[in-house]
Amino acid sequence: MWSQYQRQSREHTLPKEPVLRSAILDKSIQIVGEMQKSRVKLLAGTDSPAYFVFPGFSLHEELAMLVQAGLTPVQALETATRNPAEFLGRLDSQGTIAVGKNADLVLLDANPLDNIHNTRKIRAVILRGKLLDRPALDQLLSDVEKFAAAN
DSSP states (O other): OHHHHHHHHHHHOOTTHHHHHHHHHHHHHHHHHHHHHTTOOOOOOOOSSOTTOOTTHHHHHHHHHHHHTTOOHHHHHHTTTHHHHHHTTOTTTSSSOOTTSOOOEEEESSOTTTOGGGGGOEEEEEETTEEEEHHHHHHHHHHHHHHHHHO
């Protein structure tokens, strides 16, 4: 579906469309920065059923754009951790790391507070208390790629 959409999109794209999309993105980043300055609670939200948005992968790009908009790396990370848990009324069991909370977290090889792009340097994931190390994560990705290629 993605390949078909990409082809159709290229065939029907007007010459000025990329410039317009870039302007919209720039304006969106500016608006998010103003929202942050006004203390609006932000939630990360790229995991939507839209073309060119790949759940999980696109979150890294969104976090970088949030920093570009003026959020600190901590604030950007909170849009995907603490803020959603608070919004959903689940801060007592998730959203931060503390004794008694759900053991769901990502272990990184580099500090995202130094550079938000370090969120891509995933060493392991702990999901519901189960460790998924780098080889296990690579196997999951490989399985998904094989499934996608077959369908």
